[in-house]
Amino acid sequence: MKFPCRLDKFISNLAEIPRTHAKAAIKKKRVTVNGEVTRQLDLSVTEQDEIMLDGEILTYQGIRYFMLNKPEGYVCANSDELHATVFELLDEPNLSELHIAGRLDIDTTGLVLISNDGQWSHQITSPKKQKFKTYLVELAEPLSEQAVSELEQGVQLHGERDLTLPAKVEVLAPYQIRLHIVEGKYHQVKRMLAAVGNKVVTLHREAIAGIELDPELAPGEYRLLSEEEIAL
Incomplete structure (x- = not known):
């Protein structure tokens, strides 16, 4: 949320109610700003103002950064009608902001970063910033030297016009590699391995932009990022 902002928007976001309900609450004198009742929907407020709805203070949580160890079976979406979402694993207020x-x-496990800082997210996910995402990949077949070379030069994904940007490949065992990529195309790792005649059996993300998954986080657990991790 950017400040200053309209009162009705602030109420909607912090109380997690539709904007129409927030406007109705203001009109019915259920909202106070710094101790004074107001019916002004577009009143400009900041995070320093004390805003109450029905006698309860609505506290802006500020900019937040989390890492989550995503388990299998959860989708990365704010809401989904068919599947559980990663936000159901967070015991935090104002999830709609994140x-x-x-x-x-x-079906992919591992590191997921969650925030309400759009500029920060862009810095670490944009291919133009050349920030690597690191995956531990279990394969159906051993990866040949030729396939490694192709992945590191860029491969043609099905339905794509351009080659992928060069990847880094570490062969850890006959059926296991560590893959570093800077893009985030749809099903990219699976499609890259398919392009070299192989298949992904399991996929686990270990790091994004130098931020490594905390080994003490069990699947489904999360924590705040440290100042050092945010700065990465």
Whole structure:
């Protein structure tokens, strides 16, 4: 949320109610700003103002940054009619303000970054910023030297005109690699391995832009990022 902002928008976001309900509450004198009742919908407010709805203070949480160890079976969306979402794993207020910086498929596990700082998210996810995302990949077949070379030069994904940007490949075992990429196309890792005649069996994200998944976080657990991690 950017400040200053309209009172009705502030109420809607912080109380997590539709804007129409926020406007109705203001008109019915259920809202006070710094101790004074107001019916002005477009009143300009900041995070320093004390704003109350029905006698309860609505506190702006500020800019927030979280890392989550995503388990399998959850989708990276604010809401979904068919599947559980990663936001259901967060015990935090004002979830509607938060977004995901780099989504994962429903069957992919590992590091998910969540914030309400759009500029920060863009800095770490935009391909132009050349920030690597690191994945641990279990394969159906051993990866040949030729396939490694192709991945590191860029491969042609099905339905794409341009080659992928160069990747970095570490062969850890015959059926296991660590893959570093700077893009985030739809199902990219799976499609890249398919382009070289292989198949992903399991996929786990270990790091984004130098921020590594905390090994102490069990699947489904999360924590705030440290100042050092945010600065990365």
